[in-house]
Amino acid sequence: MNARDILDKELTYLPGVGPRRAELLRKELGVVTFYDLLQHFPFKYIDRSRFYRIAEIDSEMPAVQIRGFIRGYVLEGQGKGKRLTAEFADETGSLRLVWFKGVKWISGTYPPGKEYIILGKPNVFGGTYNIIHPEIEAVDKITGRKYSSLQAHYSLTENLRNNFITSRVISKLIGIILAQLGTGIPETLPQYLVKKYRLASLSEAMSRIHFPDNLKEIDQARYRLKFEELFYIQLNLVKQKSFRNTKTIGIIFDKVGEHLNSFYKKHLPFELTDAQKKVIREIRRDMKSGHQMNRLLQGDVGSGKTVVALMCMLIAADNGYQSCLMAPTEILAFQHFNSINGLLKEMNLTIRLLTGSTRKKEREEIGKRLLDGSLDILVGTHALIEDNVVFRNLGFVVIDEQHRFGVAQRGKLWQKSLTPPHVLVMTATPIPRTLAMTLYGDLDVSVINQLPPGRKPVMTMHYFDSSRETVYGFIRKQIREGRQVYVVYPLIMESEKMDYKALEEGLVMIESYFPAPEYAISVVHGRMPVKNKERSMDLFKKGITHIMVATTVIEVGVDIPNASVMVIESAERFGLSQLHQLRGRVGRGADQSYCILLSDNKLSREAARRLEIMVSTTDGFEISEADLQLRGPGDIEGTQQSGMPFNLKIADLGKDGALIEYVRRIAGDVINIDPSLESPENLIMKNRLEYLFSRQQSWRMIS
Numbered sequence: 001m002n003a004r005d006i007l008d009k010e011l012t013y014l015p016g017v018g019p020r021r022a023e024l025l026r027k028e029l030g031v032v033t034f035y036d037l038l039q040h041f042p043f044k045y046i047d048r049s050r051f052y053r054i055a056e057i058d059s060e061m062p063a064v065q066i067r068g069f070i071r072g073y074v075l076e077g078q079g080k081g082k083r084l085t086a087e088f089a090d091e092t093g094s095l096r097l098v099w100f101k102g103v104k105w106i107s108g109t110y111p112p113g114k115e116y117i118i119l120g121k122p123n124v125f126g127g128t129y130n131i132i133h134p135e136i137e138a139v140d141k142i143t144g145r146k147y148s149s150l151q152a153h154y155s156l157t158e159n160l161r162n163n164f165i166t167s168r169v170i171s172k173l174i175g176i177i178l179a180q181l182g183t184g185i186p187e188t189l190p191q192y193l194v195k196k197y198r199l200a201s202l203s204e205a206m207s208r209i210h211f212p213d214n215l216k217e218i219d220q221a222r223y224r225l226k227f228e229e230l231f232y233i234q235l236n237l238v239k240q241k242s243f244r245n246t247k248t249i250g251i252i253f254d255k256v257g258e259h260l261n262s263f264y265k266k267h268l269p270f271e272l273t274d275a276q277k278k279v280i281r282e283i284r285r286d287m288k289s290g291h292q293m294n295r296l297l298q299g300d301v302g303s304g305k306t307v308v309a310l311m312c313m314l315i316a317a318d319n320g321y322q323s324c325l326m327a328p329t330e331i332l333a334f335q336h337f338n339s340i341n342g343l344l345k346e347m348n349l350t351i352r353l354l355t356g357s358t359r360k361k362e363r364e365e366i367g368k369r370l371l372d373g374s375l376d377i378l379v380g381t382h383a384l385i386e387d388n389v390v391f392r393n394l395g396f397v398v399i400d401e402q403h404r405f406g407v408a409q410r411g412k413l414w415q416k417s418l419t420p421p422h423v424l425v426m427t428a429t430p431i432p433r434t435l436a437m438t439l440y441g442d443l444d445v446s447v448i449n450q451l452p453p454g455r456k457p458v459m460t461m462h463y464f465d466s467s468r469e470t471v472y473g474f475i476r477k478q479i480r481e482g483r484q485v486y487v488v489y490p491l492i493m494e495s496e497k498m499d500y501k502a503l504e505e506g507l508v509m510i511e512s513y514f515p516a517p518e519y520a521i522s523v524v525h526g527r528m529p530v531k532n533k534e535r536s537m538d539l540f541k542k543g544i545t546h547i548m549v550a551t552t553v554i555e556v557g558v559d560i561p562n563a564s565v566m567v568i569e570s571a572e573r574f575g576l577s578q579l580h581q582l583r584g585r586v587g588r589g590a591d592q593s594y595c596i597l598l599s600d601n602k603l604s605r606e607a608a609r610r611l612e613i614m615v616s617t618t619d620g621f622e623i624s625e626a627d628l629q630l631r632g633p634g635d636i637e638g639t640q641q642s643g644m645p646f647n648l649k650i651a652d653l654g655k656d657g658a659l660i661e662y663v664r665r666i667a668g669d670v671i672n673i674d675p676s677l678e679s680p681e682n683l684i685m686k687n688r689l690e691y692l693f694s695r696q697q698s699w700r701m702i703s
Ligand code: ADP
Pocket: 270, 271, 272, 273, 276, 299, 300, 301, 302, 303, 304, 305, 306, 307, 428, 452, 453, 559, 588
């Protein structure tokens, strides 16, 4: 049997794994085949050459290894609390081993009086040390077996442990698989890359990662496996990007006409920043290339992405094509619609808004005009992607705040025209370079790294709840000077009820400190009817209300230059990127703006660190790097929806940034020479990509 067939076998074919264990492993770890199990990499190693004496133990220690004798067993407790305990002793003292499950089996398998090696984490309980569900092995069984002194430890679930599937069991199973494979696991990288980049072979890496002889072997094995994992992700992205930029057909926008010219000369109310100009140039180059543009526009909140998008819509119009802009919420869509309408009001273009609450009559008219081509720009929410929205000739699509849309949703817009429209994805959530390289690695990236002139950085302060009075005093002063204030409460899905309670109670308190008629307050939250929301926002926008009490519905896009104070309640409950977004709501006018983070007096270390970062910098990229370090990429907002290709088995998008850049360059070199991986030495990579991404590919292509 060849190695590939062995690797694809299901676990039930492994000695020691029956249907029940196989099912458990599938359910708990998602492991189905031999290969899956090999890919369940250890997360740490325990030095099994080190033995402890019972007298040396303290409860701060992680798992320790002890050699000693079981003196005898006792059954204790009743019902659910029923447990088996054993006295375990060496010449320096004794401790208790405890089992809640498998009572009969344990006492039968490990008779008292024999010498055993146990491994487990000691806890203090009732004045003695306990080890619950230790790993245990008779000393006489160990002699003669190859026993790596560094024992691999695998992440396991409670349920697995309760069923005696320990790290050692996993190790054993993996050992059997490796033995069956004999000389080797077929290489998954071409020889020339293995040589050139001095990698361990896959075979070596697999056996060393599970059974290392020393730390150096672990490092070498890890490097090889991470390299491969990240390399194939990048190769896939680079290959798709290269395909799109050279093989797809795109609409050619080669005219610069009346719309863009007259807007630029007569209606643009400010000078574009250099960064904005650069991005517009990049987009125009794409639009002329004859291939479909797929570009990500990153820029901090307030950097002026909207006007860039708008000018590109004018280019589309000049070339006789329609555009649309999709925003994640009704409020945002409404705002975009208003600002675009405002900027284009003296121009001869038809702009409409389409959201879930658009009336049927209006909807029908929009439908008609979309089809006869008399509608130039359609702004809206995901109402835009419904099947009954049909354009005459959609040429340019802008998606704002991308992380709120799934990749599949993006895809539906593509399908709305015969030749795929150019696509600009805008995000105000700066993400670290190397993360972007993976999440949006198939897109071209433009960055606006400059704020419009005259903006003063927002001053950020952190106060504890106990200093609330001080904060309110400050707010009063600001309102006296004519400024307006946001007070934002967290909104977390799981406890929606509680969150509204916080908002309602907060509102009562604020009303008591800021009484009518001297002060007027707007309230906005997600549960309000859209009409009321809009009215509330409008009052604040017009400066009629002084304070806006809101949940995070105002997180993105709201643009009210006179609002100069952002108070964030329970700031410790927000993530960094959300705090950054919220802070971006102020600092849009000419006055000095403030962001006040109010938090509980007691903070976790991580929460304290987050608030510290917010106080120390306003740079979105710096914040996103810190976020990645603190939380890991899985938690970064939007990572899940953004179409992470799969769970990484060994690499870490947060920590392996340098390696990501490195393998991306290597992938680029490979694709430059052989874009379709057709040459004999590259075929292995082509096959590998198909194996890894065939499912994913099919939904990427429609997107
Ligand atoms: P973003 O969407 O990137 O957060 P916006 O496009 O909403 O930012 O722009 C924020 C504000 O700055 C808007 O009021 C916009 O009119 C203004 N603005 C954009 N570009 C410039 C510029 N070059 N100079 C001055 N103001 C600008």
